Amino acid sequence: MGQAESESDGLPSPGGPSPDRPAETDRLPPGQRLQRGWPVTHYGPVPKFRPERWEFRVFGATADGDKRGWSHEEFTALGWATVEADLHCVTRFSVIGAEWGGVPARTLLGLVPPAPSVTHVMVWAEYGYSANLRLADFTAPHTVFATHKDGEPLTAEHGYPVRLVVPHLYAWKGPKWVRGIEYMTADRRGFWEERGYHNIGDPWREQRYSYQEEAGDGPGL
Ligand SMILES: Nc1nc2c(c(=O)[nH]1)N[C@H]1C(S)=C(S)[C@@H](COP(=O)(O)O)O[C@H]1N2
Numbered sequence: 001m002g003q004a005e006s007e008s009d010g011l012p013s014p015g016g017p018s019p020d021r022p023a024e025t026d027r028l029p030p031g032q033r034l035q036r037g038w039p040v041t042h043y044g045p046v047p048k049f050r051p052e053r054w055e056f057r058v059f060g061a062t063a064d065g066d067k068r069g070w071s072h073e074e075f076t077a078l079g080w081a082t083v084e085a086d087l088h089c090v091t092r093f094s095v096i097g098a099e100w101g102g103v104p105a106r107t108l109l110g111l112v113p114p115a116p117s118v119t120h121v122m123v124w125a126e127y128g129y130s131a132n133l134r135l136a137d138f139t140a141p142h143t144v145f146a147t148h149k150d151g152e153p154l155t156a157e158h159g160y161p162v163r164l165v166v167p168h169l170y171a172w173k174g175p176k177w178v179r180g181i182e183y184m185t186a187d188r189r190g191f192w193e194e195r196g197y198h199n200i201g202d203p204w205r206e207q208r209y210s211y212q213e214e215a216g217d218g219p220g221l
């Protein structure tokens, strides 16, 4: 789980931009290093995409109490946008400067409004992987259900057909192979949040592990 890992091996904190310090470095949160290329990181096997069985579901506390589902064809026809965003893995590498294309999370929220009492969203992926988000993290303008990166469709190992990108949180908060979202009226831990990782996961505050949580950061373990 990494609890034994040193908390003090971070890079010196970046100052302002300078000619001999590339802008990329200024975008590195504390304790992260710049990663060239794009490694594949996940737990478990890569699921096989079966379009005829695939559905993106919205359920839980919707405003009208109904569930909603989109086929792959329908999902890819929803309003599209591009977002420039970095990916910070809690294992300390960061991929800087990707252009993600897909459906902004707030677009989905507009299409299927949550009940007023909704405070959190659980994002569900294949094989039961999940990540919980505060509603404000979910509705942030750059939170996107990505189908493309740098103009190319995602590859299977990077989450095809749909993955979530939440640029301001550690990347485990962005499930690959997303299958649906659940509106919640109280917080509940997702897959890694139940297994020693921080309930919020802000890389700029180095919220890596659940033992760092303070009162109000998450439900009891
Ligand atoms: N379904 C699923 N999504 C996942 C994971 C996973 O194990 N399963 N791992 C997360 C973690 S820890 C990281 S760092 C990113 C890595 O994304 P990448 O493989 O596209 O770089 O995916 C995230 N999304």
Ligand SMILES: [Mo]
Pocket (backbone or CB within 6 Å): 041, 088, 089, 090, 091, 171, 172
């Ligand atoms: Mo990660």
